[in-house]
Amino acid sequence: xxxxxxxxxxxxxxxxxxxxxxxAGARMAPVLPxxxxxxxxxxQEAAExxxxxxxxxxxxxxxxxxxxxxxxxxxxxxAHGEMVAIRTxxxxxxxxxxxxxxxxxxxxxxxxxxxxxxxxxxxxxxxxASVEQIASKLEQIDISSxxxxxxxxxxxxxxxxxxxxxxxxxxxK
Numbered sequence: 229x230x231x232x233x234x235x236x237x238x239x240x241x242x243x244x245x246x247x248x249x250x251x252a253g254a255r256m257a258p259v260l261p262x263x264x265x266x267x268x269x270x271x272q273e274a275a276e277x278x279x280x281x282x283x284x285x286x287x288x289x290x291x292x293x294x295x296x297x298x299x300x301x302x303x304x305x306x307a308h309g310e311m312v313a314i315r316t317x318x319x320x321x322x323x324x325x326x327x328x329x330x331x332x333x334x335x336x337x338x339x340x341x342x343x344x345x346x347x348x349x350x351x352x353x354x355x356x357a358s359v360e361q362i363a364s365k366l367e368q369i370d371i372s373s374x375x376x377x378x379x380x381x382x383x384x385x386x387x388x389x390x391x392x393x394x395x396x397x398x399x400x401k
Contacts, residue, residue, distance in 0.1 A: 351385060
């Protein structure tokens with residue numbers, strides 16, 4: 229399903245929204261007017277990384293943590309943008325503050341990152357490029373964030389995908 233949202237100034241966002249039942253652990257999330265603004269920050273983070281993955285964690289309209297892929301720099305295969313943002317958040321705010329936050333990421337989270345997002349209690353996920361889009365540029369494990377969420381009915385999460393996906397895909401050279 230695709231949803232088109234026109235923001236102030238004529239900026240148009242085209243986003244795919246994922247519809248899964250509440251029992252499956254994920255809910256369709258509408259694209260909100262602020263999603264483009266926060267996604268641009270995630271894309272700025274992505275532009276700083278060798279692999280263009282960046283993330284920001286937002287709560288109550290405030291960016292509380294940022295991260296970008298550091299797998300090569302840190303020699304750590306788990307240092308994905310989402311994981312770096314989560315670790316940064318935890319170091320400064322603690323785990324309880326993550327509950328109900330929104331994570332914006334330039335690429336749909338892999339199964340490792342999606343598992344961490346679920347275990348942290350993040351309430352909403354917004355991603356730009358899908359796993360399928362990213363796989364056209366580099367190797368990806370073909371498991372969607374929606375599928376991972378569907379296996380965790382104990383942790384409902386709202387998911388919206390495709391926000392500024394074209395801009396995210398331009399970061400892949």
